[in-house]
Amino acid sequence: MPQSVDRALDVLDAVAASDGPVPAKALARRLGCGLSTVYDLLGSLTARGHLVRTASGYALGYRVPALHDAFRRQMRVTDGLQDLLAEARRAAGADTYFSTYRDGDIAVLAGAATGHPATGGFTTGLDDTAHATAHGKMLLAALPPAARQRYLTAYGMRAITPRTVTSPARLDAQLRQVRRQGLAVEIEECAPGVACVAVPVPSGATGGAPAAVSAALPLEDFRQRGPQVTEELRRVAAEAAKFRKTADITGPTAG
Structure with a gap:
């Protein structure tokens, strides 16, 4: 479980570091993970609103601004x-x-x-x-x-x-x-x-x-x-x- 959490955060960080949407295959290559593993992680992150899927790949989701606002409040x-x-x-x-x-x-x-x-x-x-x-x-x-x-x-x-x-x-x-x-x-x-x-x-x-x-x-x-x-x-x-x-x-x- 801890390893899957680390990988999910790696995926989130990789998408955040990009200037635009990132295809799943590019994320798999960048992170050295199997494509099926990356799709599983992307599915979980997308379901929770941290990422969104677009025609060009995956981008940060609408949950991210709420986290930023919570951070600023704290x-x-x-x-x-x-x-x-x-x-x-x-x-x-x-x-x-x-x-x-x-x-x-x-x-x-x-x-x-x-x-x-x-x-x-x-x-x-x-x-x-x-x-x-x-x-x-x-x-x-x-x-x-x-x-x-x-x-x-x-x-x-x-x-x-x-x-x-x-x-x-x-x-x-x-x-x-x-x-x-x-x-x-x-x-x-x-x-x-x-x-x-x-x-x-x-x-x-x-x-x-x-x-x-x-x-x-x-x-x-x-x-x-x-x-x-x-x-x-x-x-x-x-x-x-x-x-x-x-x-x-x-x-x-x-x-």
Whole structure:
């Protein structure tokens, strides 16, 4: 049973990764499964609404948006927060994101981006490269040492560009500076020609999970407008704090 669940999720992931409908035979080749097995899995996923069958193959089904809405609800990502990020993108002239820490993981939960490759291609979802991103450095700096070490042990510190910090000692020095300044900046650590800046979202008297808002923009733009973008992010962070629930279940593991 666990293997069939894994295969079903592999099928779902493969369809999600495609730009359009995928034929069953193509899925079987891609996943190294027998065609009859793939048809069985496709039948179950289609019956539950996670996939739909079209004339060209299989595509994501109408159940997927409901799962996305449920995820946003559980992670406290409101329409107000999304609108705030979109407003910030227009005001700052940079792609903006909201990120948080939950039970050992760091994730980008919402964003307002142009999708232009020059921004580095950040997308919402799990971030396993927090050592190289501005929002990741901000959140790592806010964690207790034991929780921070667990994250770095789990995901490592791989080099993404020649400028990525891969030394634990250098990262520790950066994080100390982040805590002093209340600001995280990375330059070309995640993508060539791209700079990112992040500020913390105030948690308020009730505490809660560390969260950050960040912006990504071409390096030349950052050199010219970095202070203005940072000022806009601080405004956004103060507003974003209003959308955080007081009963936050996503706080860092004590350590």
